[in-house]
C-alpha cells in the first residue's frame with residue numbers, strides 16, 4: 251500500500267503522505283455498543299469488489315478515544331441529534347396539520363431495516379435516498395416545506411431512522427433497475443478529478459490503513475452515516491462528506507442531492523454490503 255499515491259507527484263507533494271508512521275488506532279478492536287450489541291466491523295467483501303478481499307468499517311481506524319464514544323449511547327454525542335429528531339417527529343408542521351407521529355403511530359421503530367437497503371429504486375424507476383423519502387413525506391403528506399439536504403433537521407431525522415437499523419447487515423440492491431445507477435456510481439468512484447487528479451479509489455481503496463496528514467485513511471464506507479464528527483460537532487451526511495473529500499483534492503464538488511452523489515452513495519453502500527449499520531457513528 252502507499253505505492254500508487256507516491257507515484258502521483260502532486261499528491262505526495264501536496265499531502266505529505268506518511269505511510270504507517272503513527273499507530274494510534276486499534277485496528278483489532280471489537281465494537282460492542284452498550285455492552286450488548288456486537289457490530290461486524292469487518293466482513294468478506296461483496297462479490298462485485300475486484301480489488302479488496304475484506305471490507306472494514308471506518309470505526310476501526312479511529313483512535314481509542316473516538317472509538318469509545320461510539321460504544322455507549324450516553325457518551326455518543328450523536329444522540330443529542332437523535333433527541334432533536336424525536337422532537338421533530340412529534341412536531342406538527344405544514345398545511346395538513348400533521349406530524350410524522352400522526353400517521354406513523356408505531357413510532358420510528360416502524361423503519362427497522364430501511365436504512366440497510368437505502369438508497370433504492372422508487373416506484374418510477376428513479377434512485378431515491380432516505381433524505382428524499384423524508385422530504386417527500388414532508389411535502390406530500392404534511393404540506394410542509396422540504397428540509398435542506400444536509401442541515402440539522404434532515405441529518406437528525408435520517409440518524410433517528412438509521413438507528414432503527416443499527417446492528418443489521420447492509421444490503422442494498424444493485425441489480426435490475428438499480429444497475430445503471432450503480433454503474434454510474436462506480437465510474438465516478440474511479441474517475442480522477444480535481445487539481446490533485448486523484449479518485450476516491452486512490453485513497454479509499456489503494457491506501458486505506460495509511461496515515462494522511464494526521465488522519466488514518468479508512469475505506470470510506472458509509473455504514474455509519476449520518477455520522478457525528480468531532481471536527482465540526484454536528485451530524486454529517488454522506489453527501490456532505492463526499493463534498494468535503496472533493497474539496498480536499500481541490501475538485502469542484504458535485505451538488506448535494508444531485509445525480510452524481512446519489513449514484514456514488516448507492517455504489518459506496520454496496521461496497522459495504524455485509525458490514526453492519528452503525529448509525530449514528532462517531533468520527534473525528
Ligand code: HEC
Pocket residue numbers: 307308309311439448449450451452453454462465466467468469470471472474477491492495496498499514533
Ligand atoms: C486524498 C485522499 C482522499 C480522497 C481522494 C477521498 N477521500 Fe474520502 N476521506 C479521506 C480522509 C483522510 C477521510 C477521513 C478518514 C477516513 O475515514 O478515511 C475520508 C473519509 C471519507 C468517508 C467517511 C468514512 C467514515 O467511516 O466515516 C467517506 C464516506 C469518504 N471519505 C468518501 C469519499 C469519496 C466518495 C471520495 C471521492 C469523491 C473520497 N472520499 C475521496 C481522504 C480522501
Ligand code: HEC
Pocket residue numbers: 339348349350351352353354361364383384387388391392407411
Ligand atoms: C399523512 C400520513 C403521513 C405522514 C404525516 C407522514 N407519513 Fe411517512 N408514510 C405514510 C405512508 C402511508 C407511508 C407508506 C406508503 C408511502 O410510501 O406513501 C409512508 C412511508 C414513509 C417512509 C418509507 C417507509 C418504507 O419502508 O418505504 C418513511 C421513511 C416515512 N414515511 C417517514 C416519515 C417521516 C419522517 C414523516 C414526518 C416528517 C412522515 N413519514 C410523515 C404516511 C405518512
